Amino acid sequence: MLTNTHKAHLALLGANVIYGANYLIAKGIMPNKIGPSAFVFIRLFCGVILFWIIKFFIKERIAKKDMLRLALCGLLGAAANQLLFFNGLNLTSPIDASIIITSIPVMVLIFSAFILKEKITLNKLLGITIGGIGAVLLIWYGNTAEGTSSFLGNLLVFLNACCYGLYLVIVKPLMKKYNSITLISWVFLFGFVFMFPFGISDLLSTDFSSFDLNTYLVITFVVIFTTFFAYLFNIYALNYVSPSVNSSYVYLQPAVSFIMVSIYAYVLMHDEYAQDINLIKILSSLLVVSGVYLISRKAKLT
Numbered sequence: 001m002l003t004n005t006h007k008a009h010l011a012l013l014g015a016n017v018i019y020g021a022n023y024l025i026a027k028g029i030m031p032n033k034i035g036p037s038a039f040v041f042i043r044l045f046c047g048v049i050l051f052w053i054i055k056f057f058i059k060e061r062i063a064k065k066d067m068l069r070l071a072l073c074g075l076l077g078a079a080a081n082q083l084l085f086f087n088g089l090n091l092t093s094p095i096d097a098s099i100i101i102t103s104i105p106v107m108v109l110i111f112s113a114f115i116l117k118e119k120i121t122l123n124k125l126l127g128i129t130i131g132g133i134g135a136v137l138l139i140w141y142g143n144t145a146e147g148t149s150s151f152l153g154n155l156l157v158f159l160n161a162c163c164y165g166l167y168l169v170i171v172k173p174l175m176k177k178y179n180s181i182t183l184i185s186w187v188f189l190f191g192f193v194f195m196f197p198f199g200i201s202d203l204l205s206t207d208f209s210s211f212d213l214n215t216y217l218v219i220t221f222v223v224i225f226t227t228f229f230a231y232l233f234n235i236y237a238l239n240y241v242s243p244s245v246n247s248s249y250v251y252l253q254p255a256v257s258f259i260m261v262s263i264y265a266y267v268l269m270h271d272e273y274a275q276d277i278n279l280i281k282i283l284s285s286l287l288v289v290s291g292v293y294l295i296s297r298k299a300k301l302t
Helices: 004-027 036-055 064-091 094-101 104-115 122-141 151-175 180-204 213-238 243-267 279-301
Strands: none
Touching (some): 004 094, 064 151, 064 180, 094 279, 104 122, 122 151, 151 180, 243 279
């Protein structure tokens, strides 16, 4: 019989497989069918509806003094995070994006040191340096690489990782006071408000008559699985495993992305992705993962 801990690990496995698959699936309809900002508009709008349906059954109020911090969380963790990610993914390789995203724990450590005054040990500093070299190498390489890599796209995804890392640090005090569903519901609502001016024009210029079955299936996957279920899986897991265990599952995302892009390029014969896997990207991935591992390992020992 599965214990709650086993179920938590299965939930984390499911969430990160979804995230890993999302890079290629979401990119598949951008920008030919829908622009990245319009995609974010739909994702946040649907997310607000789904999470507030659940929130209706949770009778919990947010204190007025916490609203400003919650609004900032919505700006960083939903609006800026998703706008930067989808616009970056639109311009670059799914593999590049999945590798750069694994630098989020590095960003969390850096912002924690400045904001929460957490001490950075020698091992953590070494991890930041190694992971940073891997991320910078990949961003720089996107400027000259063949395939679908892009310097600007990689930079936007990296800025997304910075925003999300800062969000995780700022939301930390609120996680101790409120139910996770309550927080996510408000984060998505504030995020939608902040995103609205950037997404509405892209949405209104979208040619919905060009949508085919595949377009609707992709949008449904991103809304139901990447947005709704993946968030719920992570929330469930946090009840039974530590945040460090939760974050360690981010290493799965590049692996899933590598596998899917390989199938897409070499089995389904889509030539545009055939040059997206090379030695530089593998080296960058190893550097980022090694850096994050050093940070996480030290965090467990202190």
